[in-house]
Amino acid sequence: SKSPQPRPGILDIAAYVPGKEHAPGVAKVHKLSSNETPLGASPRAIEAFQAAAFNLERYPDGQARALRDAIGAVHGLNPANILCGNGSDELLGLICHTYLSPGDEGIVTEHGFLVYKIQITAAGGRPVTVKERNATVDVDAILAAVTERTKLVFLANPANPTGTYIPVDEVRRLHAGLPEGVLLVLDAAYAEYVRRNDYAAGLELVSANRNVVMTRTFSKIYGLAGLRIGWMYAPPEVIDAVDRVRGPFNLSAASIAAGAAAVRDQAFVAEAVDHNLTWLEHVSRALEALGLTVTPSVTNFVLIHFPDEDGKRAVDADTFLTARGYILRAVAAYGFPNALRMTIGSQEANEGVIAALTDFMGRK
Numbered sequence: 287s288k289s290p291q292p293r294p295g296i297l298d299i300a301a302y303v304p305g306k307e308h309a310p311g312v313a314k315v316h317k318l319s320s321n322e323t324p325l326g327a328s329p330r331a332i333e334a335f336q337a338a339a340f341n342l343e344r345y346p347d348g349q350a351r352a353l354r355d356a357i358g359a360v361h362g363l364n365p366a367n368i369l370c371g372n373g374s375d376e377l378l379g380l381i382c383h384t385y386l387s388p389g390d391e392g393i394v395t396e397h398g399f400l401v402y403k404i405q406i407t408a409a410g411g412r413p414v415t416v417k418e419r420n421a422t423v424d425v426d427a428i429l430a431a432v433t434e435r436t437k438l439v440f441l442a443n444p445a446n447p448t449g450t451y452i453p454v455d456e457v458r459r460l461h462a463g464l465p466e467g468v469l470l471v472l473d474a475a476y477a478e479y480v481r482r483n484d485y486a487a488g489l490e491l492v493s494a495n496r497n498v499v500m501t502r503t504f505s506k507i508y509g510l511a512g513l514r515i516g517w518m519y520a521p522p523e524v525i526d527a528v529d530r531v532r533g534p535f536n537l538s539a540a541s542i543a544a545g546a547a548a549v550r551d552q553a554f555v556a557e558a559v560d561h562n563l564t565w566l567e568h569v570s571r572a573l574e575a576l577g578l579t580v581t582p583s584v585t586n587f588v589l590i591h592f593p594d595e596d597g598k599r600a601v602d603a604d605t606f607l608t609a610r611g612y613i614l615r616a617v618a619a620y621g622f623p624n625a626l627r628m629t630i631g632s633q634e635a636n637e638g639v640i641a642a643l644t645d646f647m648g649r650k
């Protein structure tokens with residue numbers, strides 16, 4: 287018998303592989319593979335989540351108004367220009383399905399987040415990959431790759447898995463060089479961690495133009511990855527178009543309630559930023575002292591490069607760390623076969639990784 291055939295291109299997609307969860311045989315595991323916060327979620331968000339349990343027979347508000355209003359109030363944005371998604375992953379997919387016709391091109395960068403390529407391909411488009419320079423996005427290379435078929439440009443800023451960042455002047459230069467018909471998607475999943483005030487400027491770039499959107503998430507600093515909450519700030523025409531493609535009740539009632547409470551608790555966010563900054567510095571310096579190369583990061587993770595002697599030290603280190611309960615992320619699929627990405631965790635987890643890597647690097 288013959289199975290129904292997916293559309294051309296679908297079976298060329300490599301399905302997304304999430305970070306490992308378990309270390310076989312190890313009782314206590316520190317999962318540092320998915321850039322989750324070690325600090326949990328705001329108690330106010332948890333309370334709102336629990337309160338949502340009393341109305342589960344009702345559909346959620348399909349417009350997620352309470353959440354959009356809260357985001358708008360905190361960030362000084364018009365809620366009409368905000369659209370929420372089941373994680374920012376969903377929004378990235380909706381953008382592709384809204385703007386790409388078969389054969390249209392979406393530009394992504396060499397070490398960029400894999401979801402862009404997956405969704406461009408799923409929508410019938412063609413991902414065009416542009417080289418980076420020193421693990422950092424190269425604006426000139428992106429502009430040089432634009433063709434008549436280019437519809438979307440995806441820029442994670444800060445980028446994952448490198449943790450690098452381009453300042454808003456560079457983003458402006460990129461935008462200025464793009465044709466008006468190309469939509470620039472600024473993926474700012476790690477925005478809150480950045481100690482510069484460029485994100486307000488990024489939002490202004492959206493306000494002032496018709497072809498820029500910014501996506502954000504509650505999965506990282508807000509500690510709500512399990513609820514799947516993302517949002518985008520976009521010009522009215524983009525909101526209108528993407529909203530037509532969106533599923534009717536894409537956020538659960540619990541997500542709407544918890545997200546709204548979380549965004550109103552900015553004191554919690556400030557504490558999380560402090561914790562991260564302290565440990566980002568400490569971990570980076572300690573690993574460099576071991577002779578490892580750490581790409582300078584502005585996020586809640588670091589990309590650790592192992593000595594290149596045999597090109598598989600990272601694989602050995604991964605095995606070594608996993609056996610001790612420290613789960614990092616292998617990033618070969620992102621073009622770094624000899625590196626591991628480590629999320630900044632609790633004090634215990636961070637010190638544990640440093641101690642384990644000290645042992646690992648001391649072995650001959």
Ligand code: PMP
Nearest residue numbers: 373374375442446475503505516
């Ligand atoms: N963009 C980037 C750069 C990310 O690292 C992630 C999380 N892996 C996402 C988007 C998606 O986040 P979420 O769907 O949880 O909002």
